[in-house]
Structures are given as C-alpha cells and as structure tokens.
Amino acid sequence: MNRYLALALAALALGTSLPAEAQWKGKGEVGIVFASGNTDTETTNVKLDTSREVDRWKHAFGVAALRAVNDGLKTAERYGATWQSDYRLTERSFWFGGLRYQLDEFSGFDYQASLSTGYGYRFIDTERTKFNGQAGVGYRRSKLQPVGDIESSAIFRGDLRFEHALTDTTKIIDTFIVEAGSDNTFVGNDLALQVKMSDKFALSVGLGVRYNTDPPLGLKKTDTLTTVNLVYAF
Numbered sequence: 001m002n003r004y005l006a007l008a009l010a011a012l013a014l015g016t017s018l019p020a021e022a023q024w025k026g027k028g029e030v031g032i033v034f035a036s037g038n039t040d041t042e043t044t045n046v047k048l049d050t051s052r053e054v055d056r057w058k059h060a061f062g063v064a065a066l067r068a069v070n071d072g073l074k075t076a077e078r079y080g081a082t083w084q085s086d087y088r089l090t091e092r093s094f095w096f097g098g099l100r101y102q103l104d105e106f107s108g109f110d111y112q113a114s115l116s117t118g119y120g121y122r123f124i125d126t127e128r129t130k131f132n133g134q135a136g137v138g139y140r141r142s143k144l145q146p147v148g149d150i151e152s153s154a155i156f157r158g159d160l161r162f163e164h165a166l167t168d169t170t171k172i173i174d175t176f177i178v179e180a181g182s183d184n185t186f187v188g189n190d191l192a193l194q195v196k197m198s199d200k201f202a203l204s205v206g207l208g209v210r211y212n213t214d215p216p217l218g219l220k221k222t223d224t225l226t227t228v229n230l231v232y233a234f
Contacts, residue, residue, distance in 0.1 A: 023052055024050045024052045025050065025052070025234065026233075026234060027049055027231055028049075028231070028234070029047040029204060029231050029232075030045070030046055030229060030230050030232075031043070031044070031046075031230070032045075040069075040070075041070050041071075042067075042069045043068045045065070045227050046064065047062070047065075048063050049061075049062040056087055056088040057085060057087055057088075058086040058094075059083075059084075059085050059086075060082075060084045061081075061083050062080075062081065063080065064078075064079070064081075065078070065079050065080075066078040074105075075106075076106055077104070077105045078103070078104040078107075080100075080101065080102040081100075081101050082099065082101075084099075086120065092121055092123075094120045094134075095119060095120070096119075096134055096136065097116070098115070098116050098117070098157075099114070100114045101114075104223075105145075107210065107212065107215065107223060108144065108212070108216035108218075109142050109144060109212070109216070110148070111143050112140065112141075112142045113141050114138055114139065114157070114179055115138050115139050116136050116139075117136050118134055118138075119134065119135060119136065120133065120135075121134070129164045129165070130163045131161070131162045133160045135156070135157070135158045137156055138155050138157055138179075139152070139154055139155065140152070140154075140179060140181055142184065145216055154181065154182075156178075156180045157177070157178070157179050158178045161173075161176070162175075168196075170195050170196070171193075171194050171196075172191075172193055172194075173190075173192045174189070174190070175190045176188070177189075184212055184213055184214040185212070185213040188208070188209065188211070189208070189209045190206060190207075191206060192204050192205065194231060199233075200233055201231065201232055201233075203229075203230060204228070204229045204231045205226075205227070205228050206226070208224065208226075208227070209224050210225075211223075
C-alpha cells in the first residue's frame with residue numbers, strides 16, 4: 001500500500017478514533033483513482049475538516065493533500081492546512097483569527113502562508129440554509145519557484161461560505177476566499193454537491209479553482225480541480 005493510500009485511510013479512520021470527550025466533529029473525504037493498461041494513472045485526493053465549540057469559542061482545523069501521477073510523471077502535488085479560532089460576540093457575529101498554509105509544486109509558489117484576523121457575521125443560520133462571511137487584515141509570506149525569492153506583504157482577507165440543503169439527502173456547499181496584497185492576489189473557490197448515502201457516508205462531486213494574479217513568469221494564473229470523493233462524517 002503506498003503512503004498516499006495510507007494517508008487517505010488514516011483520514012477516515014481519525015473520525016472513529018477521536019475520544020467522545022474531545023467533542024470534535026467534522027468530516028473526512030477521500031478520492032482515489034487507479035488506471036492501468038495503455039496508461040498508468042494514480043490520483044489521490046484527501047481532505048479532513050474538524051471543529052470544536054467551547055463556550056464562546058469555536059476552533060476549526062483542516063488539512064488537504066492532492067497527488068497525481070501519469071505514466072510515472074508527477075502532474076500535481078499540493079498540500080494545505082488551515083486553522084481558525086472564532087470568538088462569538090453576539091448570536092450572529094464573531095471575531096476570528098486564522099492561519100493558512102499551502103505548498104503546491106505546480107502553482108509557481110513553493111509555499112504561501114498567511115496570518116489574519118477580523119470580523120465575521122452569520123447572515124443566514126437555519127437548519128436548511130447557512131451563509132456567513134468574514135473580512136479582515138493580515139500578513140502573508142510566499143516563496144517563489146524556482147529562484148526561491150521571498151515575498152512578504154500586508155493583506156486584506158475575505159471569506160464567504162454558503163450551504164443549502166436541496167433535499168433531505170442532497171446539499172450544495174460553496175466556499176470562497178480572497179487574499180489581496182501588493183505583490184499578488186490569491187482567490188480560491190470550492191463548489192461541491194454532496195449526496196447522502198447513509199447517516200455517516202456521502203458522495204461528493206466538487207470543482208475547485210485557484211487563481212493568482214501575479215504568478216512567477218511562465219506559470220498560468222488559474223488552476224482547476226474536479227473531484228469525486230467519498231465523505232465520512234464523524
């Protein structure tokens with residue numbers, strides 16, 4: 001079993017191994033494709049999102065990994081991690097502090113890391129529909145490929161998240177983020193349609209877009225990723 005398949009299984013297993021007293025909840029997603037014959041293709045996509053609420057605080061952590069190999073040639077490799085802590089001010093408003101790190105060998109940036117803080121608001125918060133946004137300021141540090149130059153700048157950060165249940169078993173989820181600085185503006189959007197198969201398992205079809213206004217010379221500004229994942233909720 002290769003290490004990426006092991007990582008995929010570990011992400012799902014984590015949900016069942018967390019102690020009850022930890023009060024963490026979330027979901028793990030795994031998408032794996034193997035093809036052989038005229039071409040040998042291997043694609044692994046793993047995501048894990050967890051959160052915990054304690055009094056007025058909510059802490060959320062997420063990791064993601066993507067790797068694709070075609071006939072022995074690596075065509076994609078991306079790893080990311082996020083952390084955010086929210087402090088509830090009112091029933092709908094909160095103050096947040098967050099960290100984001102992404103390593104992507106094919107984006108032109110060896111890594112992008114940012115720290116931000118700001119204000120958030122839950123515009124809609126019903127059982128069927130949830131919509132919230134947040135805006136703030138922060139600091140970003142990026143390492144460019146292949147020369148290794150470091151760029152640092154203050155940034156504006158904005159986020160939007162929308163979730164709506166179309167039926168009792170089907171829902172649509174869209175997450176948008178923008179980090180705007182003097183050296184580069186990063187925009188990301190993840191859209192997913194999730195179909196529930198049981199209380200714990202669902203199938204998710206997603207489209208992810210990553211956009212950088214000023215990537216290193218010769219690199220494209222936009223990357224897209226289409227996924228089909230098995231989702232396990234815990």
